[in-house]
Amino acid sequence: MSISNNILHHIENFTAQRDKELLAFSLLKSIRDILNPIRISILTLNGQDEPIMEISLSNGESCDYRYQDIKVSDSTRASLDYINTWHLDELMKAHDDQYTSFHVLQQSRQLNQYLIITLDNKPSRSESYIIKGMLSIYSNFSSLLADAQTDELTGLMNxxxxxxxxxxxxxxxxxxxxxxxxxxxxxxxxxxxxxxxxxxxxxxxxxxxxxxxxxxxxxxxxxxxxxxxxxxxxxxxxxxxxxxxxxxxxxxxxxxxxxxxxxxxxxxxxxxxxxxxxxxxxxxxxxxxxxxxxxxxxxxxxxxxxxxxxxxxxxxxxxxxxxxxxxxxxx
CATH class of the missing domain: 3.30.70.270 (Reverse transcriptase/Diguanylate cyclase domain)
Incomplete structure (x- = not known):
């Protein structure tokens, strides 16, 4: 399968989802297949910057959902604080011959959500461009999905x-x-x-x-x-x-x-x-x-x-x- 067809396949896959958790899983799987990272996860913090959910992709085809005992390292905390202080959309940090990229998926007073990718090598310019495009599509589709699944007045699920x-x-x-x-x-x-x-x-x-x-x-x-x-x-x-x-x-x-x-x-x-x-x-x-x-x-x-x-x-x-x-x- 060509690179362009492979990308289109992943976009088709995660925009076919009608469930927020499956959408997150599809995003993680798509980025894993493109970048082959050491680790990839979506971390959600509440309004008090406390971790309330982490979704990570295992070596197989299943996601691990954690709601308790979520460990956030000091270096990750520092990176997220830097993103919030300077109002960044993404950040790349190098450490111990590895690279970790942080991408903002959602920010509000009640909820902050980040995609965190750890890699052996720094992504190429074309890989970074592809990921940025996929995240933009994901964000737009996630907003549409949220609108369809929530009550307009209260914001609760419908x-x-x-x-x-x-x-x-x-x-x-x-x-x-x-x-x-x-x-x-x-x-x-x-x-x-x-x-x-x-x-x-x-x-x-x-x-x-x-x-x-x-x-x-x-x-x-x-x-x-x-x-x-x-x-x-x-x-x-x-x-x-x-x-x-x-x-x-x-x-x-x-x-x-x-x-x-x-x-x-x-x-x-x-x-x-x-x-x-x-x-x-x-x-x-x-x-x-x-x-x-x-x-x-x-x-x-x-x-x-x-x-x-x-x-x-x-x-x-x-x-x-x-x-x-x-x-x-x-x-």
Missing amino acids: RKTFEESIIKLYQGSAFSELTDSHTNWIAIIDLDHFKVINDKAGHLYGDEVLIHVSRVLRQTFRQDDMLFRFGGEEFVVLMRNLTRQECADLVDQFRTSVQEIAMHDLEPITISAGICEFLNDTFHITLMDHADQALYYSKQNGRNRITFYDEIVEAGLAKQNNVTHGDIDFF
Whole structure:
């Protein structure tokens, strides 16, 4: 395959992706095939410059995703600080007969993301030109993909992305990492009396409430928890690898934090939530129905509270219409 056809093949491959993680994987694989680096990774830092995710490509065809215990060397820190201080898009550093290039993928107050490539030899001018072009295409396509997957008002993932994310959890390692006491959870969260807020203060004020609640969602839940706005005043959270008590504490922390949102001339904002265990052998539509029944119980019993689905099952108040994977035919 000629160099030009090879480049076009890689561009075609990563612009065919409709998932941000697969897009990152395709970028790493494409650059690996062109430069044959010693190491290549995408490092994400939060607004406090703390590492929250690292994606690296192994020798095989799989990506390694790390959300905890991410080690960032002093030299890497110094290079990233230099980039930020001088507002650079990229930086090349030589050390110990190796070259490390740093490329800015995303920068904002909440998130900074960098592509880091370590090489035996300094890239040629043509290689650098090719990589720069691929990163430009990646950045543009990543922005388009983010727009399609996020809710315009809150910046959370949207309902369409929820369907795709659920399928990935079923197919991935979300269940293989669990212990007897730790499991995955689905929570449906709904703002109490949101119609009253819209009627009393107007829809623009209601939008402001939703933005504040979304901010508290991000601040409360963990980096690898998945946050969605389903529409209106309803949100969905997917939580991985928690005990029941840890899940309850996390959702209740969010509930109490929402009450601290100060909005002029409004009563304290409250939320109700319904939670169910995310079972691998139960279809997600059934799981959502379970969480929704628990949410309904919270709404009918004082609001401003959380309810687990198994609590209403034990009380004989739940409707169990389970659908397992084997009951569904996909076309």
